[in-house]
Amino acid sequence: QTAIKIGVLNDRSGTYADLSGEGSVVAARMAVEDFGAADKGIDVEIVSADHQNKPDVASNIARQWYDQDGVDVIVDVPTSSAALAVNEINREKGKIFLNSGAASTDLTGTACAPGTIHWTYDTYALANGTGKAMVDAGYKDWFFLTADYAFGHSLEENTTKVVTESGGTVVGSVRHPFPGTDFSSFLLQAQSSGADVIGLANAGGDTVNSIKQASEFGITQSGQALAGLLIFITDVHALGLETAQGLVLTEAFYWDLNDDTRAWSERFSAEMGGSKPTMVHAGVYSSVLHYLNAVEATGGKDTEALMAWMKENPSEDPVMGTGTVRADGRHMHDMYLFQVKTPAESTGPWDYYKLLATIPAEEAFRPLEEGGCPLVE
Amino acid sequence: MSSLANGTDDIILSAKALTKRFAGFIAVNGVDLNVRRGSIHALIGPNGAGKTTCFNLLTKFLQPTSGAIRFNGRDITALAPAAITRLGIVRSFQISAVFPRLTVLENVRIALQRRRGDSFDFWRPQRVLSAYDEEALSRIEEVGLTPFANAAAGELPYGRKRALEIATTLALEPEMLLLDEPMAGMAQEDVARVSALIRRISANRTILMVEHNLSVVADLSDRITVLARGEVLAEGSYGEVSKDQRVVEAYIGAGHE
Amino acid sequence: MFELLGIPPQALFGQLLLGLINGSFYALLSLGLAVIFGLLNIINFSHGAQYMMGAFVAWMLMTYAGINYWWALLLVPIIVGASGVVIERLMISRLYHLDHLYGLLLTFGLALIIQGLFRNRFGVSGLPYAIPAELTGAQNLGFMFLPNYRGWVVVASVVVCFGTWFAIERTRLGACLRAATENPTLVGAFGINVPRMITLTYGFGVGLAAFAGVLAAPIYSVNPNMGADLIIVVFAVVVIGGMGSILGAIVTGFGLGIVEGLTKVFYPEGSAVVIFVIMALVLLVKPAGLFGRTA
Amino acid sequence: MTSDTQTHYESAAEALPIGTPRHHVVIFGVLLAFLIVAPLVLYPVFLMKVLCFALFASALNLLLGFGGLLSFGHAAFFGSASYVSAHAAKVWGLTPELAILAGTAAAAVLGLVIGALAIRRQGIYFAMVTLAFAQMVFFFALQAPFTGGEDGIQAVPRGHLFGLLNLASDMTLYFVVVAIVFGGLLAIYRIIHSPFGQVLKAIRDNEPRAVSLGYKVNRYKLAVFVMSATLAGLAGATKALVFQLASLTDVYWTMSGEVVLMTLIGGMGTIFGPLVGATVIVAMQNYFAGLGAWVTILQGIIFVVSVLLFREGIVGVVARWIKKPL
Amino acid sequence: MSEAMAMTEPATAPFLSVRDLEGWYDESHVLHGVDFDVNAGEVVTLLGRNGAGKTTTLRAIMGTLAKRRGSVRFNGRELIDLPPRAIARAGIAFCPEERGIFSSLSVEENLMLPPTVSQGGLSREDVLAMFPNLKERLSSQGTKLSGGEQQMLAIARILRTGAKFLLLDEPTEGLAPVIVQQIGRTLSELKSRGFTIVLVEQNFRFAASIADRHYVVEQGRVIDMIPNEELEANIGKLHAYLGV
């Protein structure tokens, strides 16, 4: 009889509450059910908390969970700063951290840790997917609208690299204050640069507002394309197709990919008042399932043994398909390039994407040797 | 104006053509004032005549629009209020000015502390201040507040607050005291007591005061300047000014004779 | 093509115009603060939250009652203003005899409550509010593409600001208000109900914030945090303009919008701080602000 | 009043050599004893958080309760000290005591600059000006190259105290924090009860009168502002080491509001109020964390209720009951 | 007995009756029980030295003194607990010592500020005819007027309201004699139009020219009442009271 305590730590009241939040708890619970924990004599308890997207709150909760509440594994944790903070606590306490929500490649790069797996996506994969696909489609000249802080800078940097490597050029960029409300001035600068595509190296509300205002100023109508470098289906849902149509983006999951994803999403929706799961929810499900398999296989909670098992054995589930966990903690799986449908193409709510391409795992993620993860040497 | 002939070296404080203009309004207009050392000089006049404004100018709480102020022969027109105090001119306010949440003793000690110059010592315990207690208590005694030494100043009745204010002021050992309506709001018995106190402390000091209570003015002052509408209307002893017809009209009240 | 400071002049005009649009919001919000401060001597920290309420109530009217933008523009300031009236009667009116700092603390607490409630109910991802059909589309001004709605924002804000200025500086009601700021006791002794006037003034100031909120709803996402960060900037605008000065609030609001717009072109990284830097400079030179009277 | 005369005098005679009131000594003693046994029962990291905020709130109270100046931008000092000490410990590899010192010094310098500008205005103006300056510091923290943007500075090593004592253990660190915070509180107590503190109280009570007694009040205000900033910095620097993290939360304006709230509900101008206030608020945030946005609402309600009904704060009310200053 | 008093003979109670009026500024106790009556149509003065409490008495009647106690009955109605605006609406108008001209208002706005409280007030034209000086200055800023003009404006603006009971605090203070005479004529005219006036005056020569009765205030109490016709006889006593 093993007792496992899973801590779902994410944003339950802020910008990322819709794309992670309660949905991640539901996804984790579904994983526990599908695994059949009760039948296998494994007693699983799920706790959750709101980190308010603040690294200090996140690290506080993580510390307390490990020190006081006997949590064995922390999952989800959107917002890079919060994820990095939890990563450090996790390293110190020698526990397991299955990140699904955060974007920072540092989790599998310079900050990689023996107990951390970065499951769903990262800035490299997004920049790479979207950047390369756009250049290949003929959008060669780029202008970046970048949130002026570390995350925005790194997103811009990653994309710039991909764009130039694929034969495009970057004609300019402008850094906007974070968080911002009015982007019209920056959009106008982007417009007068004559670029083919405006790369939005920002996130959350900033991205939503940029897209909204780009449509208001007729930027998309006048032929410039927008590339959302970090955008989720919930953002598209908030924007509405009228505004978001044509946007190209990269995701690790879409509910309407195949029968399995549709069936799973159906169950998820039933519990979440009709909203469809995001890739973060899918990642939480997939990672918890893999973890529970490891617990069953190793028959205990030893971090080293569990991590070894998870890295040796492929992950396999109906939601994210097959994947492997790399030495640096990167979970490798296919990514997908989507374009947002026009209102005419869409058949109803949540029917938002058409699939442009599937990006194989090896191409999607940063090569192991480029990350500089100390675990790899 | 015969008294001016007594020689200017006796003048401790003088103002020449003092003028204060507020946006579009002249509150004090070309006032010349000479206060003789060791005298009690009263400034009287109708409400709004500019008495308080004059006080504010002399103590530099307001910057004069024009004019010059000299104290002990030195031009002090450009000094800051705190510097004026350090030179030895200390004022009281028309509305009672004590530190309400400090005790009577502490009120007086604040003044002593300034004089002794340890008021920036934030690392030393308050205990060092007990060195001042003796002197403070003697000041308190002077104004008859000994029974209240440890009471919070804010809880004192009005007249006693005025007394405390005077004790605090005296603790600075000023050469010159400016009192703005020291009797205002005082009960009759307090008036007598404070009058006596003022007379007592005037022994080796100069006092300039604003007062509406004419019997106090008559009783105490050596010399009176009457202000009206920002200008000097008359100057002289009580006997002189009270007979001045303009003063009677503007201030004391006409209707008699 | 000749350039001005390295920027083509058309682009510069465009940026100036955009600055003016942002300035419209600053002006409306700082005007509300100035009106409230002028009469109540209260720094209304919940002004940002009330601006946000304006946007939300417009959204709710649209979503739950099908009331369109134009009616919202009229109704929302009244509804939110009424909530301000209740707040003034129940809470703020108890603080007038106290240090003004308590007003600041109270309204700070109110801001937390209001924002928290909306965050709980609506989340923070933002809600969509469409630009009214009459104002979609844009004008090609040659040097830029001006969305009709943005043009309308400037017009509406100028009209409301001017109207408020006129009402306060040129009408009998305004005369009562001005008189009451100078000497409320005497105005009361003339038989004028000063407390009621104060209450309504607060309601009006809050209504101005709500009006700005409705104006903002179609262009910025309707979101519980939309006022929280803006309000700090608006405080700086009010300090620069001189607390309580109606004209100061309006002129500084528009002016700083333009200055900020130019910074976005020449030094975008600095655009978030430029107003605070100006504030520091103004305080050094004129502690009472550009239009303020020294106490 | 006259009937009280005699009693006043007698108590006066008794209390004349002013020393530390006995009940203050007792309270400090009990507090210290409690802090020593507390980690046996309570989670030491939680206790350390309470302690850091208690010091922060006491520093604010020094300015607000005893200097009469409401700063709405104290997060600037707390936060910048936390960044500097985190940077010093992580990048420069300084020992913890030096890192804390560096952070504290940075806060002091910042306090001098902001204070010199802010004390030119009073009342609400002062509050708004400090708020605006704090906002500038916030933007700096967001964009400066060494602050890590919104990631903050993470994985700050706790290091070895004086190069000897390993602080990795929460227990060891706890006692170091107790020493720092208790020292800070005693320093504040001393400042309040020093000749300087007396003048400060006088200025708060009646500024024009203090001027008329010849005090250059702006120097005192600036001095207390800098002291308060420095102590807030000490709290921030210590917090950075405890949580091994310096982040934007520490410099954001809500932090300034939170610390005002702690002071307000504990009791402005009381010595022990900020401790109680910090304990209440930190405990609330900790135990109600699951309530999400309700925590903010609850804080807002506490703000409103304390402004309307309990302006004296918890300790203020107790002090009135027992008729002794606390 | 004056004509005015004879006119009000049917009314048993005086128009205004003040009893045991006490008043404080913060903690300083200024009024210690003021008692006096005013009959309809009368002009009554309050005389007394500076600081005797005359202004404070008017403020206490008007309700603008925050802390007050006792009884003020006006037209059969108790006013002591009413707020100033209700007292104004009851028909009492107040012209303060400091005049209270609003600097941010023009002369016209100042004039039109007080609302009408009952029928029968002077029309704007009547008022301007009474004070021709004001007519030329209607658009200037209120406080740009000379002291005398400000005083006229202060009186003028309360005549419009329809209140028939006026409290005038030192309307001649600081004014040139010509203006004092003019104000004297105005007050007489108002009296003839049936206004009742309580006048606080330092200048009792002026007071004697228009008043029916004089109350002497000292230390926050009314210590004596002298009918105007007995003034000559009591001049010595009065001088003693006023300390001249």
Ligand SMILES: Nc1ncnc2c1ncn2[C@@H]1O[C@H](COP(=O)(O)OP(=O)(O)OP(=O)(O)O)[C@@H](O)[C@H]1O
């Ligand atoms: N700060 C100011 N701004 C504008 N006018 C002022 C200011 N201070 C005073 N005054 C005006 O200057 C004149 C003189 O005022 P001051 O206070 O000196 O009179 P005072 O003689 O002391 O009167 P009182 O006997 O009533 O105290 C008054 O008319 C007053 O209104």
Ligand SMILES: Nc1ncnc2c1ncn2[C@@H]1O[C@H](COP(=O)(O)OP(=O)(O)OP(=O)(O)O)[C@@H](O)[C@H]1O
């Ligand atoms: N605002 C105030 N605060 C405190 N005390 C005041 C205030 N106004 C007046 N006093 C005091 O109350 C007492 C009575 O003042 P009041 O103004 O009623 O006198 P008055 O008879 O009208 O004198 P005056 O002839 O100078 O106008 C005086 O001692 C005065 O100093």
Ligand SMILES: [Mg+2]
């Ligand atoms: Mg005066």
Ligand SMILES: [Mg+2]
């Ligand atoms: Mg008077």
